[in-house]
Amino acid sequence: MKKVLEGSHAVSEAVKLARVRVVSAYPITPQTHIVEAISEACAEGSLDARFICVESEHSAMAAAIGASSGGVRTFTATSSQGLAYMHELLHWASGARLPIVMAEVNRALAPGWNIWMDQTDSLAQRDTGWIQLYCEDGQEVLDTTLMAFRLAEEVNLPVMVVLDAFFLSHTWEPVDVPDRESADRFLPAFFPRVVVDTANPCNMGQMSPPGVYMEMRHSVQMAMQMAGECLNETEDAFYRVFNRKYGRIEQHLCEDAEIVLVAAGTAVGVCREVVSGLREEGEKVGLLKIRLFRPFPSKIVSEVLKRARKVAVIDRNCSFGVGGIFAQEIKAALFNSDHRPGVYSYIAGLGGRDITPDTVREIYRITRNTEKPEPESVWIGLRPDE
Amino acid sequence: MKPFDIPQNDYMYSGHVGCPGCGAAIAMKFALKALGEKTIIVMPACCWGVMSGSHPQTALKVPILHTAFASGAAAASGLRAALDMRGDTETTVMTWAGDGGTFDIGFQALSGAVERNEDFIYACYDNEAYMNTGVQRSSATPAGARTTTTPGKDWKRTRKKNIVEALAAHRITYAATASIAFPEDMILKFKKAKSLKGGSRFIHIFASCPTGWRMPSEMSVKIARLAVRTNLFPLYEVEEGVRYTLNYTGDRPVKDYLKLQGRFAHLTDQDMDAIQKMVDEDWKQLQKKI
């Protein structure tokens, strides 16, 4: 049924449909609407779950780890500082192979205090062993959250569903909310593979000396390598029920494109508009949307991009000392391919600054008019006096 | 002493890697005797984290869920929620943490969980410093003690944090102190804690550490008993943060306790008198609440 929903509520609706059993969360703007809605659902009984109002994000993830180890479907949500505070336990959740799902609202990190859109918080957690999925709109948020549970439980890795602060979290859009029966058909009840159990007492997460640790890490990597394929299967299953799919990436007019723009999150929507406009103007431009960031779908990304002459990557983040993080990943993906287009790295829209069609057009113009990429990421839209 | 009141079953295996004379091992043995096999232990980083065995071994006959240092109480909250949601209200969830994971890095999570009145037992086996990492001071290290981070003339001058009073201030369902030298008392307290389902329960266990306290291993229990007998570590219970019960009244000067341990060897008579004064003061404070 179509409803006009805030992006945050697209998350909470999916959590309800997923029949999550334990939610632990600590409030942080702009994640609050998600947890408020879940809290209310628990209170009114539309969600039969225990909502643990922990005293910190560190504890939120710890409690999620405890709950997931206890063998129930577990969810949490956070943003920015909160995600950074969770960092230690993000490693723990993946190392323990727990299928926790977390909504992460992309927000800038302090200082100075900034509650607006920025991807650095989630991308800084790229090495924690979490699957990361970036969403473009409200529908995708709902669908991705629902899929995240099935994917996580399939590969026994935690999944982070990432949505832009305000541009998505606080924006109301029409969203097709699945009925419960269909949702149940897509996402069956959770049967944990390993659970802490007095009938089978195990020592979980214990001391692991050099003789065993490396194999444990390797198993996480193997699971990650499987996750891309598993996402495809999950999407197929989802498609069979809901007739919608998104893919690990989405190519838009890339077939014959000489220049391909690359973006993730709500910026994709702007790029889509600009690309359509430029096409009408006769430019051979395409768009690659990155939905799955971890595991990074290097193979299909390079398949798509190797046909282009130039690739322009728009990063709403910065890994200081290197530059745009998506750009690094794409360069790495292309490095071993037969044909390597020039990768132009742009940093734009940090800390909630808008990425307008003009911003994208400027990025396209610079890319088209520059023979070779700059050695460093190019910052777009800086105030002239800075 | 009525030794046969102590349950015969042990839920701890021989062969853990604790130091000889480890008080924490004795504490675990007693706790599990009281709690039985329907217990899951949540274990933040601590000596027991190592003692419980390297992959793929275990030193306990009950499941252990290890967790990060600061998160003992939070992980237990989540686990409890999961068990409840699965309809398992029988299993006891117990966080088993050292003093560092309780008084220091885990205090926020503990305070949060107790404020939420999470239905679990939090047991802190207190060996009064970061022993696992090589005897660094914690906020549970008592005044007068030398550690590797309060060395030489900079031995710890400040008091030990009074964790039970801090938790009593949360109006916790049940808080108690226990000592490895008083097995019946400890086992009764764990049994009581187990029976008080529905709220948070905290047991602060005095667990001597021959390695860190620089004393002979065979003195482990004797020293723990002296801590109680000198009123330095009173045995008492607090229900709902207000109803106090004193379980033992000491009769010995604190010197008797201090003199047996290398970590206090540098103390002059004057220093020991000052510590005696602190102990007397705390004892008086406690008695006012009984």
Added chain:
Amino acid sequence: MARIERLIGRGLYQQALECLLVENPFPAVCGRVCYHPCENSCNRAGLDCAVAINGIERFLGDEALHGRIQPTVFRFPPRGKKIAVVGAGPAGLSAAYFLSLLGYGCDVFESRPEPGGVLRWGIPSYRLPEDVPAWEIRRIQSMGVQIHCNASVSADFLEDLCRSYSGVFIGAGHGKSLTMNIPGEPFALDGLDFLAGVKQGELPDVKGPVWVIGGGNTAVDVARTLARSGLGVTIAYRRTRSDMPAFEQEIEPAMAEGVRIMELVSPVRIEKQGGSYRLVLQKMKSTGEKVRGRMGAIPDGTDVFSITAGQVFTAIGAGPADLWIPPLPGDARQIPLSHCTAVVHEIPLVYGGDLTNSRKSIPDAVASGKQAAMVLDLLFTEGKHDIPEKLKAFHVGAGPSLSMEMYIGGERKERSRRVVSYGDINTDYFPPRPRVLKSSEENTAGEDVAVDEARRCFNCGICNDCDNCRVFCPEVAVVKEDGSARRIDMDYCKGCGICVVECPRCAMDLEEEPV
């Protein structure tokens, strides 16, 4: 002792008495007349007050005497050797008893008409009723010991014995009273004869005031016997009260019964004075030097004084009859030991009891009989070499005491030989608690009191199943399988020693593992 107390504490009287009977054939007797040096060594004295071992022993002995328990006395099978025992006093009977326990046949030869020696003839009935030693002697007889009364042993007879027996124990005792060598000595009555007469029901017509010369147990027994019949009695002793050889436990009740003691006086002569006597005494003074443990005394100037006595008794000690004086030291065939002297001729002869004991007492007599039995057995089984060395293996405690149980390879043999001192006791486990059993000559303690008193025992060095070792072991390495004793799983023991310290009674020890 600790094990016996432990068994009593659990109400296992029969086992307790069986343990005791391996070490002492006379519990009911000793429970009454022993001066219980054991209580002086009791570690409990360090905390509050020694356990009333003597009273408990009496309780146990009487349980059997009254037929409430029927202990079985351990015995080796017969070895086909017979020993002759001269004298049926406590030493001779003990020797016969222990020899019989070790499998030897025994014939005891006693010159008097009934067996018992000092038990029968020397100790007044108010301290030791006749039926008590009689009953315990019957128990010895029931083990096959033959007692031949009215059988004086002459020198010729002794030679006969040496021909027809494999060994001889001589426990003829000190039955010959010493004399004072003063004028008028025949006017005085002999204390030992008097006591023997009383035991036969002959109470001579004695007039007061009575003066008893001497300071030993006989003097005190004579004084008490007379005081109890209503006479005024004074003991005249040449040294001070603290030097009196009589046991303090006997002097005290004597004083309570009105017996006076005049210290530092020595008899000079006795004169007949109408119906009474004039006893002339010399004032003495201390020399300030100790001779054989006692302060020397010499006449204090020339002052003498006299008192009037209704009757004078002498009890200045006794010695052996000439035949029984043990050979002098220096004889190569002699083996001098703490409680007896063995002489190896064609067959071994062992002198014991008062003949060799420096302290003339019932427990020393029993110890002598026990030591003699072990010495004879060792001589027969292992020859005459290194006997004192071999005996050391059966020592218990810090003194010369020997354990028959260890000798026969009983449970005790398995135990640590460490002598537990008060400092070894973990007093954390023992709140002070005064003695429950208060001794009285008249009454044996009741069961409740005896058991309660036995529970005061620390059980030094004896596991009483308190389970502390298992409770506190941080390694779960003290194991107890169903029905079996605790053992230490050496694969897992880290040697921390907590079990040793937390053993309240020091029944455990930590030793280096042999390399």
